[in-house]
Amino acid sequence: GQNIDQPTEMTATEGAIVQINCTYQTSGFNGLFWYQQHAGEAPTFLSYNVLDGLEEKGRFSSFLSRSKGYSYLLLKELQMKDSASYLCAVRDRGRKAAGNKLTFGGGTRVLVKP
Amino acid sequence: NAGVTQTPKFQVLKTGQSMTLQCAQDMNHEYMSWYRQDPGMGLRLIHYSVGAGITDQGEVPNGYNVSRSTTEDFPLRLLSAAPSQTSVYFCAVKTGTHSYEQYFGPGTRLTVT
Numbered sequence: 001g002q003n004i005d006q007p008t009e010m011t012a013t014e015g016a017i018v019q020i021n022c023t024y025q026t027s028g029f030n031g032l033f034w035y036q037q038h039a040g041e042a043p044t045f046l047s048y049n050v051l052d053g054l055e056e057k058g059r060f061s062s063f064l065s066r067s068k069g070y071s072y073l074l075l076k077e078l079q080m081k082d083s084a085s086y087l088c089a090v091r092d093r094g095r096k097a098a099g100n101k102l103t104f105g106g107g108t109r110v111l112v113k114p
Numbered sequence: 115n116a117g118v119t120q121t122p123k124f125q126v127l128k129t130g131q132s133m134t135l136q137c138a139q140d141m142n143h144e145y146m147s148w149y150r151q152d153p154g155m156g157l158r159l160i161h162y163s164v165g166a167g168i169t170d171q172g173e174v175p176n177g178y179n180v181s182r183s184t185t186e187d188f189p190l191r192l193l194s195a196a197p198s199q200t201s202v203y204f205c206a207v208k209t210g211t212h213s214y215e216q217y218f219g220p221g222t223r224l225t226v227t
Contacts, residue, residue: 004156008154031214033214033215033216041220041221042204042218042219042220042221043157043204043218044218045215045216045217048214048215087156087157089157091214100145100147100162100164100208100214100216101147101159101162101172102157102159102216103159103173104149104156104157104158105156106154106155106156107156
């Protein structure tokens with residue numbers, strides 16, 4: 001089975017940096033996703049890490065340590081529009097169909113204040 | 115959103131009623147899946163399909179049926195709705211053989227009274 005933990009809520013100030021941690025304990029691991037979800041909308045893809053290290057995409061970066069079962073999403077130069085939930089999801093190990101199954105954490109709601 | 119559409123957007127059912135949530139895509143993607151999202155519990159996989167005629171169960175399949183007669187459509191059926199099935203339902207597709215990204219449809223908000 002999979003167990004994925006992330007904080008429920010975080011608050012930060014516009015222009016600041018926020019780091020959202022995600023820890024996982026899984027029976028199989030084949031990559032980790034981060035999704036952003038604004039209230040009342042569908043999740044949208046942010047990043048995918050399969051190897052250890054940091055992946056940077058503009059203001060957003062994602063880090064993975066497979067040996068520690070740990071990832072974080074770093075949001076820099078926060079903007080009001082970054083207020084949303086951020087979902088961590090682990091991709092299952094397995095061939096073909098099973099390898100596309102995702103297990104999600106509960107999500108972290110980030111509130112950006114002026 | 116990779117051409118993923120879901121209907122209806124909102125639905126209210128009485129306990130015991132049946133209904134079908136529709137999911138359609140026009141990009142010939144093989145892998146499609148259904149998730150439900152409940153407060154504090156994240157998204158949970160209900161059923162998934164790797165192509166026409168092939169479906170399998172996810173984490174929470176009880177109370178739901180699926181079929182995949184065409185590549186384009188992947189409907190989710192509730193045969194006898196229960197209040198525990200009140201949730202937001204998302205359909206997702208995986209875009210391409212070498213892409214692991216999954217794109218989500220806009221969702222269906224279902225309330226069972």
